[in-house]
Amino acid sequence: THYGRVCPIETPEGPNIGLINSLSVYAQTNEYGFLETPYRRVVDGKVSDEIHYLSAIEEGNYVIAQANTNLADDGSFVDDLVTCRSKGESSLFSRDQVDYMDVSTQQVVSVGASLIPFLEHDDANRALMGANMQRQ
Structure with missing residues (x-):
C-alpha cells in the first residue's frame, strides 16, 4: 500500500502524470530503501x-x-x-x-497538498491543480 508513503494527489499534469510522485509528509526510507510511515x-x-x-x-x-x-x-x-x-x-x-x-x-498527503485548505472537501481535479500551484 502507498498509504502514508506516496502522496495520492500531487503529480504533474500532462504526459508525466503518475510517473513523478511526491513523498507523504512523514514518510522516510529505511536502510533497505523501503518507504516507511x-x-x-x-x-x-x-x-x-x-x-x-x-x-x-x-x-x-x-x-x-x-x-x-x-x-x-x-x-x-x-x-x-x-x-x-x-x-x-x-x-x-x-x-x-x-x-x-x-x-x-495529514500523513497521507505531501507537504504541498497539506497546505490546501479543506482538502477533504475538494474535487480531485481541484486538489491536483492546487498541489501543482503550491510547487510553483
Missing part, C-alpha cells in the same frame, strides 16, 4: 507517544486506527468499536484489538 503504538488499549515506522509489508500484520479517533485524556479509546485498517481493508474493531494509530490526519 510512522504510527503511534497502542499498549493495553491506550495510545502511547512511542512512534514506530512501519513498511507496507509490516503494516499488513497490524490493526491500525485512524488519527481522528476519539481518545480520552489518558489516551484510551472512548468508543468500544474503532474504525481501523487491517490487511488493506477498513472495518470496525474492538478497542482491545488495535495495535497502532496514525500519527496525523
Whole structure:
C-alpha cells in the first residue's frame, strides 16, 4: 500500500502524470530503501507517544486506527468499536484489538497538498491543480 508513503494527489499534469510522485509528509526510507510511515503504538488499549515506522509489508500484520479517533485524556479509546485498517481493508474493531494509530490526519498527503485548505472537501481535479500551484 502507498498509504502514508506516496502522496495520492500531487503529480504533474500532462504526459508525466503518475510517473513523478511526491513523498507523504512523514514518510522516510529505511536502510533497505523501503518507504516507511510512522504510527503511534497502542499498549493495553491506550495510545502511547512511542512512534514506530512501519513498511507496507509490516503494516499488513497490524490493526491500525485512524488519527481522528476519539481518545480520552489518558489516551484510551472512548468508543468500544474503532474504525481501523487491517490487511488493506477498513472495518470496525474492538478497542482491545488495535495495535497502532496514525500519527496525523495529514500523513497521507505531501507537504504541498497539506497546505490546501479543506482538502477533504475538494474535487480531485481541484486538489491536483492546487498541489501543482503550491510547487510553483
